[in-house]
Amino acid sequence: MEKAPEYHVPVLGPEVVEHLITDPDGTYVDATLGGGGHAELILEQLGSEGRLIGVDRDPVAIATTSQRLARYGKRFDQRQIPFWQLPDTLGSLGVEGLDGALFDLGVSSRQIDDAARGFSYRQDGPLDMRMGPDASQTAEQVVNQYSERDLTRVFREYGEERASTRIARSIVRGREEEPIRSTQQLVDLVTAQVPERFATKSLARIFQGIRIEVNGELDHLEPTLNGIVDRLVTGGRLAVLTYHSLEDRVVKRVVRGTPQSSLPRDFPVADPNAGKMKELVRRGITASEDEVAVNPRARSAKLRIGVKV
Ligand SMILES: C[S@@+](CC[C@H](N)C(=O)[O-])C[C@H]1O[C@@H](n2cnc3c(N)ncnc32)[C@H](O)[C@@H]1O
Incomplete structure (x- = not known):
């Protein structure tokens, strides 16, 4: 390799x-x-x-x-x-x-490539996304604790995602069944809400939105x-x-x-x-x-x- x-x-x-x-x-x-x-x-x-x-x-x-x-x-x-x-x-x-x-x-490519940091929708890892320990919250906290309205805002404002409302609703429903702890769980919830041909773009936008929120960018x-x-x-x-x-x-x-x-x-x-x-x-x-x-x-x-x- x-x-x-x-x-x-x-x-x-x-x-x-x-x-x-x-x-x-x-x-x-x-x-x-x-x-x-x-x-x-x-x-x-x-x-x-x-x-x-x-x-x-x-x-x-x-x-x-x-x-x-x-x-x-x-x-x-x-x-x-x-x-x-x-x-x-x-x-x-x-x-x-x-x-x-x-x-x-x-983010740097080194941060994205490290699955354990949770920045990438291409690899399974914990929903973290903090660039450093000074960040006040993790992606897991945002995804599991924000109201549907706040998630919609994050996806719309920081991800510029059109299907923000639908994706936020599906996350809130999903976490009622079990907490969302991994990037893969989030990927599954997002891709279920968008046509397959837009899935990668929507994933990029949703992950970007959460990352910006987590790090107060x-x-x-x-x-x-x-x-x-x-x-x-x-x-x-x-x-x-x-x-x-x-x-x-x-x-x-x-x-x-x-x-x-x-x-x-x-x-x-x-x-x-x-x-x-x-x-x-x-x-x-x-x-x-x-x-x-x-x-x-x-x-x-x-x-x-x-x-x-
Ligand atoms: C795109 S990379 C920089 C790559 C660098 N120019 C190079 O050539 O290797 C961005 C870096 O900025 C750091 N960073 C992003 N926001 C920051 C902030 N608010 N304060 C300090 N560092 C930050 C990230 O942790 C990451 O390591």
Whole structure:
């Protein structure tokens, strides 16, 4: 059997490095260290005074990647925290101004491939889906304890699944018979509610919705990105890779420095981020056919880069 690669191929790696690094002796953050694919590319470009701080909420990612990148010595530092603690952590590390920050959002292929983490509808495992121990609930808790209405909301808002109501109802009925503890039980309940030809897409959407809810992925994104924008030096870069439109909507707003659309136009307090950022490549950067052919994960990726003005 072919040996699995030690870490996944970083999505849009050369493009990230090209747009992120403006000063090789500057200070950078990789807020989603994962297997360290991007981190390694960045470290390769840094000079002797350059510094990269890698963050991940997953202790497994931190342990394996910090070992792998130990050869970069004092240029590399890492912290196991959810990235919304970054603005405070940077303060405690004595970082005054950041030259660039990278966010490669979502789960890593390593997390998906590990059946015991429960992220994948392709393998049977416990319904966990926590990216790290700091997450306040597991997928099992969401699936067994949320009301039918809340499940419908999660599937609709975070999964953008059309059959949300029907699937939520069938989960509530299913758990009355026995608790839903495994990914396979969930897969069976979902696939029974959708035509076979849509089953894979519905499974992907339902699993995505639950994962976003479990990890609070959208709750903290905008305030975190705005906190990072505050820490960037003038000309500093914010590079964000997203894999679905819900995240991209938020990221677009931040890198363009446009006010939150939910605020009324005459809202007395200006958006803290308004006017501070300019987007570098207007529609964002997507992967080439060649990259997608070798790295299917790149298919849905969009890289947006903002420059602090
Ligand atoms: C797509 S992977 C990153 C892969 C990485 N760029 C590489 O090249 O290997 C996303 C990583 O971000 C982490 N992550 C996601 N949300 C996070 C958050 N809110 N705080 C900290 N880490 C997070 C996940 O645990 C996962 O390891």
